Amino acid sequence: xxxxxxxxxxxxxxxxxxxxxxVDLLREDxxxxxxxxxxxxxxxxxxxxxxxDKARLSCLTLAAQLQGRKVxxxxxxxxxDGRLHPVQKAFIESGALQCGYCTPGMVIAVIDxxxxxxxxxxxxxxxxxxxxxxxxxxxxxxxDAVEEVVKDSKKEAS
Amino acid sequence: MSHALVPTKLEELWxxxxxxxxxxxxxxxxxxxxxxxxxxxxxxxxxCLERLDDLKGVRFEAGEIIIGALTTHRELLHDPxxxxxxxxLASAVQNLGSPPIRNMGTLGGNxxxxxxxxxxLAPLYILKARLKIRSKESSRSVPIESFILGPGxxxxxxxxxxxxxxxxxxxxxxxxxxxxxxxxxALACSVVSMAALMNIAExxxxxxxxxxxxxxxxxxxxxxxxERLLEGRQLTVRGIEDAIRKVQQSVSPIxxxxxxxxxxxxxxxxxxxxxxxxxxxx
Ligand SMILES: Cc1cc2nc3c(=O)[nH]c(=O)nc-3n(C[C@H](O)[C@H](O)[C@H](O)COP(=O)(O)OP(=O)(O)OC[C@H]3O[C@@H](n4cnc5c(N)ncnc54)[C@H](O)[C@@H]3O)c2cc1C
Ligand code: FES
Ligand code: FES
Numbered sequence: 001x002x003x004x005x006x007x008x009x010x011x012x013x014x015x016x017x018x019x020x021x022x023v024d025l026l027r028e029d030x031x032x033x034x035x036x037x038x039x040x041x042x043x044x045x046x047x048x049x050x051x052x053d054k055a056r057l058s059c060l061t062l063a064a065q066l067q068g069r070k071v072x073x074x075x076x077x078x079x080x081d082g083r084l085h086p087v088q089k090a091f092i093e094s095g096a097l098q099c100g101y102c103t104p105g106m107v108i109a110v111i112d113x114x115x116x117x118x119x120x121x122x123x124x125x126x127x128x129x130x131x132x133x134x135x136x137x138x139x140x141x142x143x144d145a146v147e148e149v150v151k152d153s154k155k156e157a158s
Numbered sequence: 159m160s161h162a163l164v165p166t167k168l169e170e171l172w173x174x175x176x177x178x179x180x181x182x183x184x185x186x187x188x189x190x191x192x193x194x195x196x197x198x199x200x201x202x203x204x205x206c207l208e209r210l211d212d213l214k215g216v217r218f219e220a221g222e223i224i225i226g227a228l229t230t231h232r233e234l235l236h237d238p239x240x241x242x243x244x245x246x247l248a249s250a251v252q253n254l255g256s257p258p259i260r261n262m263g264t265l266g267g268n269x270x271x272x273x274x275x276x277x278x279l280a281p282l283y284i285l286k287a288r289l290k291i292r293s294k295e296s297s298r299s300v301p302i303e304s305f306i307l308g309p310g311x312x313x314x315x316x317x318x319x320x321x322x323x324x325x326x327x328x329x330x331x332x333x334x335x336x337x338x339x340x341x342x343x344a345l346a347c348s349v350v351s352m353a354a355l356m357n358i359a360e361x362x363x364x365x366x367x368x369x370x371x372x373x374x375x376x377x378x379x380x381x382x383x384x385e386r387l388l389e390g391r392q393l394t395v396r397g398i399e400d401a402i403r404k405v406q407q408s409v410s411p412i413x414x415x416x417x418x419x420x421x422x423x424x425x426x427x428x429x430x431x432x433x434x435x436x437x438x439x440x
Contacts, residue, residue: 001161018162019204041192043345048258054232055258060191062184064162065206109257130344131256 005066007032008076018064023047025063026073034074034104038133045132048105049073055112074104077111086149087111094145098136105132110146119150162204168212171205172294175317178203183319185228186262188255189271213266213321216240225323227266231255234265243327246281246334246353253277256344266320272306275373279306280353281336282323283378284368290322299324308376329366331355333436338372339425341416348373349417352429362438364388364397374409374426381408393437402427 004013007030016025023040026032026049038046040059047058050072077085087110090096097103106129113120113128120128125146134142162184165171175181181203184190193199207213213228216237223239231251234240240248254260254268254277268278269289279302287302294317302323305313314320333356340346351372359365367388371379384404391397404427411422 040195042188042255042259045256045258054261056262057258060187060262062162062187062191062204062206064164065187065208067164112257112261127344128257131258 001064003063003067005068006070008072009080014063016063018062020063021059022049022061022063022066023058025066026058032073032075036101036104038101043133044102045105045109045129046102048108048132050108050112053112053115055108072108074107077107085111086152087114087146090145090148090152091142094141094148096138096141096145098138102132102134102136102138106134106142110149113146114149118153120146122147161202162206164206164209166209166211168210171207171210171319174205176294178205179316181205183207185264185267186230188259188263189267207266207319213319221326223325223327225265225325227269227320227322228264229266231260231263231265231268232257235260244281244285244325246285246336246355247278249334249336250277250281250338250351250353253338253340253343259345265323269302269305269323270312270314270320272308272310272312272377274309274375274377275348275351277338277348277351277372279378280351280370280372282325283370283380284353284355285325288324288326289320290324291318292321293317293319297321303378303380306377329355331357331366331368333358333433335433335436337429337432339429347416350374350411350422350425350429352426352432354433356433356436358393358436358438360438362393364391364393369430371405371409371426371429374411374422376410379409381405384408393434395431395434398430398433402430405430 001018002013002015014029023037026035035049035058036046037059038044042057042060048055049058051069087107109129109132122143125143163174165174182201184204184206207228210228214226216225216239231254234251268276282302288299289302289305291298335354338348338351340348353370355368357366367385369385384401388401406423406427409423409426411419413419
């Protein structure tokens with residue numbers, strides 16, 4: 001089938017089989033290797049993408065399910081001019097990663113959180129990234145980074 | 159697998175089912191796609207239910223709360239009717255899987271998977287949920303405990319779908335309690351869970367109680383004799399200690415990688431002690 005959807009702000013039409021996993025479609029057919037696969041079973045969150053603004057696991061999503069949807073991967077979270085998303089910037093500034101393999105999924109989970117709750121508590125942030133495993137154990141710095149984003153956006157608002 | 163179909167209207171769904179009688183239904187896919195990946199099921203065709211808006215959302219109808227089977231766990235958590243009137247279901251969904259699992263997984267999928275560890279099931283049993291089962295031609299309604307026949311086994315015939323979950327709030331309970339014991343808080347299958355609905359009289363006796371346990375038998379377990387024993391009892395350690403023993407004798411847990419059978423048996427009974435925190439402090 002031809003699957004048509006919005007990917008990182010642009011319309012795409014790709015010929016694929018309807019049961020191809022979204023993670024394979026994105027990484028292999030469309031060359032967007034920012035989205036990672038680790039467990040392939042829903043346990044780790046590395047493959048998270050935004051579909052209609054909500055975090056979904058691309059390892060448990062089929063190509064046919066993307067039809068007509070708005071999809072954002074880690075490659076598409078930055079501004080049009082290539083400026084980093086505030087969450088990306090805070091991850092870098094707080095050193096919230098070691099190997100970086102979990103980072104794309106973490107950033108997607110945090111963007112989903114901040115869309116629905118712009119000033120989460122540290123516990124709410126923990127809860128929001130509880131589906132994302134970081135084998136390097138960078139959790140504390142990740143929480144720090146998200147708190148920085150929240151602080152900055154409050155400063156901007158006042 | 160060879161293809162996936164995504165109907166947007168019920169008529170389209172019935173037509174796809176008729177054309178592909180061997181197809182499997184996929185809601186959030188969080189159980190099914192994992193099983194397909196491990197090749198424990200190998201369907202030729204999947205029919206995805208996610209765009210059937212008629213099967214989504216929570217509403218009141220003729221004195222009942224009706225939940226569309228395709229409502230996701232996240233939608234349940236954010237729903238004002240669920241928050242106000244079905245807080246026991248909300249507590250169960252709160253720790254189901256992880257945020258992305260709750261964004262994708264549905265209430266209907268949790269029921270049809272019929273795992274003894276399915277987190278929504280114990281609450282739905284004591285809420286006396288009835289399930290609406292539809293096919294192109296017909297519709298029937300069954301109590302959840304007759305729908306779930308065993309682990310992974312449900313009373314769903316060819317061409318049928320679970321369309322709605324109906325909850326009749328004939329009795330109101332002041333205590334809505336759910337607890338899941340797992341190895342960690344997120345992404346943990348329950349080791350034991352207990353759901354309780356309870357009313358307490360002014361003299362601190364239990365006036366009405368409904369209880370259900372998950373992960374301690376092939377399906378959700380309820381014990382009428384334990385409930386009858388507790389009704390009229392003081393909500394104190396002495397008042398409930400024989401009920402704890404009776405639960406421990408009645409459950410039939412298995413041992414697996416998460417816990418031993420003895421541990422499950424012990425904890426299943428002791429979870430009743432948590433109800434003491436609701437005792438009226440006079
Ligand atoms: C990482 C991970 C963690 C998890 N953690 C938990 C947990 O903590 N607690 C828990 O209870 N579960 C957990 N699950 C299991 C799963 O997420 C839930 O059971 C979820 O509710 C399933 O819903 P779904 O819509 O994804 O079902 P699907 O996978 O789409 O479907 C499951 C089964 O139900 C059938 N089905 C679905 N909807 C219908 C319908 N309307 N009519 C007829 N048949 C239907 C499908 O054909 C399939 O056989 C977890 C899963 C994963 C991958
Ligand atoms: S790769 Fe998708 S959740 Fe682990
Ligand atoms: S930084 Fe290595 S997995 Fe998280």
